[in-house]
Amino acid sequence: MISVAFSVFFISFLLVTLLVQFWLGSRHIRHILQHRSQVPAQFAEKIPLAAHQKAADYTIAKTKLGLVLLIFNALVLIGFTLFGGLQWLSVTLVKITGPGMWYQISLIAAFAVVSSLLELPFSYYSQFVLEQKFGFNKMTPGLFFGDLIKSTLLGAVIGLPLIWVVLTLMDKSGALWWLYAWLFWSGFQLLMMLIYPSVIAPLFNKFTPLEDDGLRARIEGLMERVGFASKGLFVMDGSKRSAHGNAYFSGFGASKRIVFFDTLLSRLAPAEIEAVLAHELGHFKLKHIVKRMIVIFGMSLVFLGLLGYLKEQIWFYTGLGVEPMLLAKNDAMALILFMLSVPVFTFLFSPLTSISSRKHEFEADAFAAKHTDANDLVAALVKLYEDNASTLTPDPLHSAFYDSHPPATVRINKLLAASSAA
Ligand SMILES: [Zn+2]
DSSP: OHHHHHHHHHHHHHHHHHHHHHHHHHHHHHHHHHTTTSOOGGGTTTSOHHHHHHHHHHHHHHHHHHHHHHHHHHHHHHHHTTTSHHHHHHHHHHHHHOSSHHHHHHHHHHHHHHHHHHHHHHHHHIIIIIIHHTTOBOOOHHHHHHHHHHHHHHHHHHHHHHHHHHHHHHHHSOTTHHHHHHHHHHHHHHHHHHHIIIIIHHHHSOEEEOOOHHHHHHHHHHHHHHTOOOSOEEEEOGGGTBSOOOEEEEOOGGGOEEEEEHHHHTTSOHHHHHHHHHHHHHHHHTTHHHHHHHHHHHHHHHHHHHHHHHTTOHHHHHTTTOOOOSSSOOHHHHHHHHHHHHHHHHGGGHHHHHHHHHHHHHHHHHHHHHHSOHHHHHHHHHHHHHHHTOOSSOOHHHHHHHOSSOOHHHHHHHHHHHHHHO
């Protein structure tokens, strides 16, 4: 009885979420079309109409693909759960592997492989049709499939032992397994942050020390002014895959390094690069990164605690179309069902996370305006929006659900107000 109620609850949430996502997507497209014929006033001198219209067309194309993907993913979700996909996979595998740990690990691995194969046509289309059409794709199919093979191998090498540890904790460490799993998971996350820049990122891209002496001196001056120590300045060959530009820093503690995409360096003037970096350093100096990590670790503790409860409830399995095994462990199945069902229940709350991330963006902009020239940041943002064909006129509600950054017009107005007040 509870199980039927849970199925109904799950389907209702899925339908409401889909309706909201469709409504947001169509609002977004309509809003962009309405503003397509004119560059917003404050950008009129800086961005040509053709670039504005390219951004509109690019965003609409991406949003439409997103809507198709929504329906596809909902069908896959229902196929895996209520239509018995996972049940079939599980019964088939247990016959081959027997009911032990191999069954559980092969269930997760098979699920991961099937999911990524289903997603593959969409990522291929996105890269070689959509991005290609707007001139952003720099990948060859060889590189695309090379990346896919590398990340699959990497996922297996890192992911399989990780899953083995979590499943063992679930099985052997008693009622508080979720707490131990959380400690283990958090430690793993910190380790990944430590080794990602020097071990994993170089598998996919080439990093060379920043050679431009003038720019280097400028950036070192900025780092000294704001009190930031780094293990080095690097340039990444982002142009190998995409024309989109970016700057970030990664790692923490002594392993922090600042990384510029080569695409960013070739496009921005030194003062603009400095302003963009000042924004990123603002995130660090204002403790946004630490705060975000605390929130993520806190949320994962809550979710693991919830999984600790759900994994003991028969309705959680049967409500999602799976008969729990009597002879084998159901922990791997619980992990999969949890991962599939949680986003259905959390999407409607996503504006809450956008609110705090927007607040951080404004604070980082103010930090950059304080330590560099706000006009340089504005100039850099205008160029980045134009180059990335990011729309200047998103639908405000769509933006509140999906964007971590405030709309460009809002950010730039704020920066210009600050610089004229100073
Ligand atoms: Zn930012």
